[in-house]
Amino acid sequence: xxxxxxxxxxxxxxxxxxxxxxxxxxxxxxxxxxxxxxxxxxxxxxxxxxxxxxxxxxxxxxxxxxxxxxxxxxxxxxxxxxxxxxxxxxxxxxxxxxxxxxxxxxxxxxxxxxxxxxxxxxxxxxxxxxxxxxxxxxxxxxxxxxxxxxxxxxxxxxxxxxxxxxxxxxxxxxxxxxxxxxxxxxxxxxxxxxxxxxxxxxxxxxxxxxxxxxxxxxxxxxxxxxxxxxxxxxxxxxxxxxxxxxxxxxxxxxxxxxxxxxxxxxxxxxxxxxxxxxxxxxxxxxxxxxxxxxxxxxxxxxxxxxxxxxxxxxxxxxxxxxxxxxxxxxxxxxxxxxxxxxxxxxxxxxxxxxxxxxxxxxxxxxxxxxxxxxxxxxxxxxxxxxxxxxxxxxxxxxxxxxxxxxxxxxxxxxxxxxxxxxxxxxxxxxxxxxxxxxxxxxxxxxxxxxxxxxxxxxxxxxxxxxxxxxxxxxxxxxxxxxxxxxxxxxxxxxxxxxxxxxxxxxxxxxxxxxxxxxxxxxxxxxx
Numbered sequence: 001x002x003x004x005x006x007x008x009x010x011x012x013x014x015x016x017x018x019x020x021x022x023x024x025x026x027x028x029x030x031x032x033x034x035x036x037x038x039x040x041x042x043x044x045x046x047x048x049x050x051x052x053x054x055x056x057x058x059x060x061x062x063x064x065x066x067x068x069x070x071x072x073x074x075x076x077x078x079x080x081x082x083x084x085x086x087x088x089x090x091x092x093x094x095x096x097x098x099x100x101x102x103x104x105x106x107x108x109x110x111x112x113x114x115x116x117x118x119x120x121x122x123x124x125x126x127x128x129x130x131x132x133x134x135x136x137x138x139x140x141x142x143x144x145x146x147x148x149x150x151x152x153x154x155x156x157x158x159x160x161x162x163x164x165x166x167x168x169x170x171x172x173x174x175x176x177x178x179x180x181x182x183x184x185x186x187x188x189x190x191x192x193x194x195x196x197x198x199x200x201x202x203x204x205x206x207x208x209x210x211x212x213x214x215x216x217x218x219x220x221x222x223x224x225x226x227x228x229x230x231x232x233x234x235x236x237x238x239x240x241x242x243x244x245x246x247x248x249x250x251x252x253x254x255x256x257x258x259x260x261x262x263x264x265x266x267x268x269x270x271x272x273x274x275x276x277x278x279x280x281x282x283x284x285x286x287x288x289x290x291x292x293x294x295x296x297x298x299x300x301x302x303x304x305x306x307x308x309x310x311x312x313x314x315x316x317x318x319x320x321x322x323x324x325x326x327x328x329x330x331x332x333x334x335x336x337x338x339x340x341x342x343x344x345x346x347x348x349x350x351x352x353x354x355x356x357x358x359x360x361x362x363x364x365x366x367x368x369x370x371x372x373x374x375x376x377x378x379x380x381x382x383x384x385x386x387x388x389x390x391x392x393x394x395x396x397x398x399x400x401x402x403x404x405x406x407x408x409x410x411x412x413x414x415x416x417x418x419x420x421x422x423x424x425x426x427x428x429x430x431x432x433x434x435x436x437x438x439x440x441x442x443x444x445x446x447x448x449x450x451x452x453x454x455x456x457x458x459x460x461x462x463x464x465x466x467x468x469x470x471x472x473x474x475x476x477x478x479x480x481x482x483x484x485x486x487x488x489x490x491x492x493x494x495x496x497x498x499x500x501x502x503x504x505x506x507x508x509x510x511x512x513x514x515x516x517x518x519x520x521x522x523x524x525x526x527x
Contacts, residue, residue, distance in 0.1 A: 002242030003215045003452065006135040006186045012211065016236050024094040027234055028061070031178075031210050032068025032098075034232030036076075038208045039127060039176055042228070046126060052079040054125040054173075056111055056147075057099075058132040058182075059086045064095030065178050066131025067102045073127075074105055081125070083111035085132055085144075113143035125173045128154075130202055134179035135186035135214060140193050148183060148202050151175050155203040155227065177204035180216055181225045188418035189220025190411035201225055211236045215243065218440045218454040219418050229457060243420060246453040248500075248525055249493035253485060254291060255527040261293030265335040265482030268328065269475065270319065270352060271299040272342035272368075277307050279341030279367070279471040282511055284314045286475030287338070289518040290497065291527075292482040298328060322351040329359045336362045338478035340369030341471040350376060357382040362481035362490075366390045366474040374398040380430070385446060387432035388487045390474050396436055400426045424450055433487040435477075435495065437470060443491045451488075453495040461502040468511025473498045475515070497521055 004012075016022045040047050055070040057063035067082070074080045082102060084091075091099050102108070128151065132144075141148070154163075154172045162169040180186045181202040191201050207226035209217065216222045217229055256264060267287040271280035277299060288295045298319040299307055307316055319325050328334070337356050343349050350372050356363060357379070363386060365373065370391050373380045375398075383389070389399070397404035400422075407422040419436055423444035427434040436442045439460065441453045455461045476494035485493065501517035502509055 001245045001247075002212060002240075003218065003245060003454075004212050004242040005215055008241045009135060009211065009214065012236055012239060012241060021237075022235060024061075025097055027236075028064045028068050028094055028098055030234040031065045031232065032072055034210070034234060035065065035069050035129070035176065035178060035208045036072045038206065038230045038232060039174075042206050042230070043174060050077060050079065051126045052081075052124070053127040053129060054081045054083065055129040056132055057082060057084050057108075058134075058136075059084070059090045059095070060133070060136050061093075061095055062131050062134030062136055062178055063091065064093075064098045065134070066129055067095070067098035069129055069131065069178075071098070071102050071105060080106070082106070082108045083115065084108045085111045111144075111147075113146070115147060124170065126171070128173045128175045130175060130177040130182050130204060132182040132202075134182070137182060137185070137192055141183060152201055152203045155205055174206065175204045175227075177202065177207040177226065179209050180207060180214060180222070184216050184222060184225050185220075185411040185416045186214040186216040188411060188416040189216040189218070189222035190416055190418075191221060191225070192411045203227070206230065208232055210234050212242060215418060215420065218245075218452070218456050219420070223439065223456040223460070244451050246451055246492050246496045248496060251526045253480075253489065253493055254497075254522055254525060256291060262333055264291055264293035265479075265484060266294040266296065266331075266333050267292040267336045267338065267478045267482040268296050268298060268317075268334045269478060270325075270337070270339035270343060270356065271297050271303065271307065272344050273300050274303045274306060276342040276344065277303055279468060280343075281307065281310060281314075282468050282515065283338055283341050283366075283471045283475030283478065284311070285515040286472045286518070287479030287482065288313060289515040290476050290479035290483075290494070291522075292336070292479040295479070295482075296328075296334070298325065319352070321348070322355045325352055325355045329355065329361075334361070335484070336364075336478050336481035338364040338366070338474055340364075340366035341474060343368040345371055350379060353379060354382065357384065357387075360384060360386065362386045362388075362487060364388050364390065364474045364478045364481065366470065367395075370395045370399060383430050383432050385431055386487060388435060388477055388481070388491050389426075389430065389432055390435045390437065390470065390477070390491075392437045392470065396422070396426070400429065403429070420444075420450055420452065424448055433491055435473075435491045437473075441495045441499075443488060443495060445488050449488060451492050453492070453499060455499040455503070459499070459503055461499050463505065463507055463509035464499070464502045466510055469498075469502070469514065472511055472514040476518070 057066040183202040296315040423442040427444040480490035
């Protein structure tokens, strides 16, 4: 599946219209019909009885889709109220044609700062349709703060869908957004601030988008504001446009068909000192589970007994100092390196990191290794193109403060900077593959290649918010690097396997569970 920017979506629509395969008015009709079908599929109880809808329309094409929704609901014997933001005379083109079709049915009412939105109680709406801006918003909202607060409040209410009003509990209106909730940037998943500086946000129970998902559906607060998302096919031709989301690894990338253990690589993971080896042990086990032929854990001599008591198939090597580490890495059968989890932040660990980077082999840099690089320009300069950096947002901010500051800035006019842009710029700056962790994990190379693993909506894995989960991810990448995958492919496949394992386990997951879930995931791929 591919994620589109707003500009890419407009280009696809324009190409269809210019080719003569479909007119703009036909696109709006299909979009509006798809929204009505999605509403009735989502809430089948609304098919029966007399229902009421409030449709909030903007002056652009999103509003044009809203006029179609209003007309079709009216045709289903719904009571429909249409409110328009701005001057009706400013509505032009296909949106104007659909406004005129609605005006032959009923009048429109203004939508301005005085309108505080539908309320619960007798005569309240069953559905509120947000057709104000969609993917077209590129500037702060004006005059709709009260409405935004009101709609956000509806969606935040109790799971039973009822709100106390006086002595009764009344059903709350279902909020449906067309394309994206109107405060959301379709490209970044950031929220456009209101002109007054208010932080209220439009929020939906259901978001109906067209043709393909947009980047803002999976990035930032998009999953939080969109509720559930349905994609409506409006007859547009499929293209290669958009950012690819990750699917399962190819069987050939993870299967073992023949050969001996050294044919599948030897991963070396550097551990912290006494009492600090748990993170590296989990990384090492993940590397072995994902198919590395051999895995060795390096640690200081005093920690050998502790690690030996908890590891069997994973070998151990004593590493006292940088000289010892150089001797270990003289074995060219070691094909991939990993360090950072539980490593430590002293000059001693910095010297070990310098040796690992000097080796020039595929290397995963995580946790403390990232912090060491962030504070030492000489170490940073040693990072090479065979490295994979795996920062979470805090580590990313320390490594790339200028990029992070731009990423954290609120949505503004025009193009909006997202995690995709940030990961790409960071990879280019440091000259290595960067995996930026998050619900939507972004992987980028120095050449600008990018992919995203969007563990959101029905595939969300909140259970990965547990100590050590990131250490397992770094181990999966090390194991795949050891098996001769490229840094980008190893990071992509590991991100997918990591999230898939957590998804299959579900609630109660702890990091120690993850390596032992990998065989089941691989088996499902035929590996």
